[in-house]
Amino acid sequence: MSDTVRTLNTAGMAPTKQVQCWSDALTDLCGRFDVDPMEASSLEARINFTTVSRLKLCQIEASQHRITHTASRVRASDHPYVKILFQTHGVSYFEQNGRHIEILPGDCLAYDVSCAHTIVSPSFTRHEVVIVPQELLKERGFRPGKMSACKLSARTGTGRIAYDFVHAAFGEATKLSASSAVGVADSLIDILLLPLREADMVFDRVGPEAMYVRAQAFIREHLRDPELSIDQISTALGCTKRYLHMLFSERGVTVSDYIWRARLQNCRQELETQAGKTITDVAFSWGFSSSSHFSRVFRKCFGIVPSAVHKAQHGGLSSDIS
Template identity: 80%
Template sequence: MSDIVRSLSTSGLTPKKQIQCWTEALTDLCGQFDVDPLEASSFEGRINYTTVSRLKLCQIEASQHRISHTVSRARLSEHPYVKILFQTQGISYFQQNGRHIEVMPGDCLAYDVSCPHTIISPSLTRHDVVIVPKELLQERGFRLARMSACKLSARTGTGRIAHDFVHAAFDEAAKLSPVNAIGVADSLIDLLLLPLREADAMFDRVGPEAMYVRAQAFIREHLRDPDLCIDQISAELGCTKRYLHMLFSDRGITVSDSIWHARLQNCRHELETQAGKTITDVAFSWGFSSSSHFSRVFRKYFGFVPSAIHKAQQGGLPSDVDLRA
């Protein structure tokens, strides 16, 4: 099964503990932030959160406050996420790169978490949030260099459909098998990007960019096929292998590496979430034909062998090995 819904609340804590609790919760979700309750004597916050594959879905309610990701914080830690926020109650004021955006109920805000920013909420706010690893967006032609905060409407059209899908995915997350969770996550990302595409915020719609997006989509759909190769992809897209090589090399990766990296990420996720599965079962289900080859490339990519995950689940992993890398 996929992840359960977890909850955190600052209710009943001392004011100092409330800020500490909220800061730690944000750090676990997407990075380090400074939290200020403004003029209030206490801070009341509640988060319900779950995961669908590698996406984090959150329902957040908070009293008046300000959160800041500062330049000093940026030097201390990485925030490799894009956050897509749907405001459902209250007004928030977002600031990033000299831009000031007012976010009201029915608005959707998409922004790069790694770039220093501040969000001020002068009264109670509620919002639904999807935290997306940047690499999942890069696979779909997302141009990080062009990323700037973008406010869209979730009241009608694709924005509303995307928000409805987020609600449904959150409610059903605990019932999804790991395989289905990957499919739902892929669909959710593509759906969330529809309103952004309409706004022409981050995508080139035609030419090489569109072809690259199509290639990545084909790879995701056929990732479990051990025979997946550049010949299949070029035939599906109706382009030459040379052109396909060029599309990927322009992004600093080969077609083959893109396939194997995606398989390894899915293998790691499955090993971490399905303790009963053997390493061989997981490797073969994602297109590897040799468990020894799988272990070798897994260690090269992640820095530890896949069996370390099982040892960690059994409490036998040395303390200096970090599986969150």
């Protein structure tokens, strides 16, 4: 199962304790921050947070306050995250690298946590946040050294779709199996990046990361093709097989392993959710041509045989292969 939802509420604490607890909570999530309730006599704040694979999902509400990540504390290795914030109530003011951005309900703000910044909320605010490790974004063509804070609308279009997905993922996070959480996290990152891609803010179109992203997309589109191979991929992308091997090996996986793991993840998801299909139907629909080979690699990947997943999800129904 995925992580539980954890809660911190500063209500009822002494004012100095409220500030310290809030600072500690932010530190645990994404790095050290100074917290200032400004002229208020207390800091009434609440955070619910959970994880989906390596993503951190948060629902945050707080009375007036200022948080600051100062230049003297900036060490990128301590803050290797990009934060994607959806404002749902109140107004906040963000400052980074001389830029000043007003954040209203319905706005989405994406920014690099490793750069010094300040967020001022002069009255009660509420927002939902996804904290994404930069390493996950690099795999999708993200350029962490070139990103500027980006404000987008979450009221319509891809921004609205991204927000709805985040909200749903938080609500269902505790019900996800470990393998499903990985798939949800991958999908969530791709959906979150849709509005950023449209803004053309943070992606390299010609470098190795861009080629890796294109290779991933091609593989996903042709995953059911049993003839999918590195020859087919390199021809479609106009690059050499050697270059493709290099792109994947730098990320600790071969092209072939990436394909088979992606197929196995999809097979497991269908076995868990689609009762009307036999194990053989599922395996063959995702490019496997041998039932015995599928069962063997499935067990190697997940530690259980396909029939165990099938029976567990569908009340002991008989299956055609183990």
